[in-house]
Amino acid sequence: MxxxxxxxxxxxxxxxxxxxxxxxxxxxxxxxxxxxxxxxxxxxxxxxxxxKLHAYIRLLRLHKGRELLHKRPHLSIEQIADRLHFSSARHFATRYKKAFGLSPSDERKMIRRRK
Missing domain, CATH: 1.10.10 (Arc Repressor Mutant, subunit A)
Structure with a gap:
C-alpha cells in the first residue's frame, strides 16, 4: 500500500x-x-x-475522561472509568496521571478550587 x-x-x-x-x-x-x-x-x-492504534484509542478515551471531569462534576471517577471502558478506576487513574501529570482526583480538586 x-x-x-x-x-x-x-x-x-x-x-x-x-x-x-x-x-x-x-x-x-x-x-x-x-x-x-x-x-x-x-x-x-x-x-x-x-x-500505535491501541495507544491512540486509549489517549482519546483519556482526553474524553478529562472532559467529563470538567463538564460532569456529578460523575464519580469510577463512573467515568466505566463509561470509557477502562478495566477499573485504578487503571484509569494510573493512565490518566501518566498522560496528564496529575491524578483525576487532583484534577477535580483543581477544578473545584477555580470555581
Missing part, C-alpha cells in the same frame, strides 16, 4: 475511532473490517503517525 493510501487510511481510521470510542469492543479487527482493510495495513497506517 502506498504512503498516500496509508495516510488516507490513517485519517479514515481516526474519524471512525472518534465516532465509536465509547463502544467497548472497539479494536483493530473491528476498525479494519469497518474500513475494508487488513489489520496489518491499519497498523502500518498508524505506525506512520508514530502512535
Amino acid at each position: 502506498s504512503e498516500k493510501k496509508l495516510d488516507t487510511l490513517d485519517r479514515r481510521a481516526c474519524a471512525y475511532i472518534l465516532e465509536h470510542y465509547m463502544e467497548p469492543d472497539l479494536d483493530r479487527h473491528r476498525i479494519a473490517a469497518a474500513l475494508g482493510c487488513s489489520t496489518r495495513n491499519l497498523s502500518r497506517a498508524f505506525e506512520g503517525s508514530g502512535v
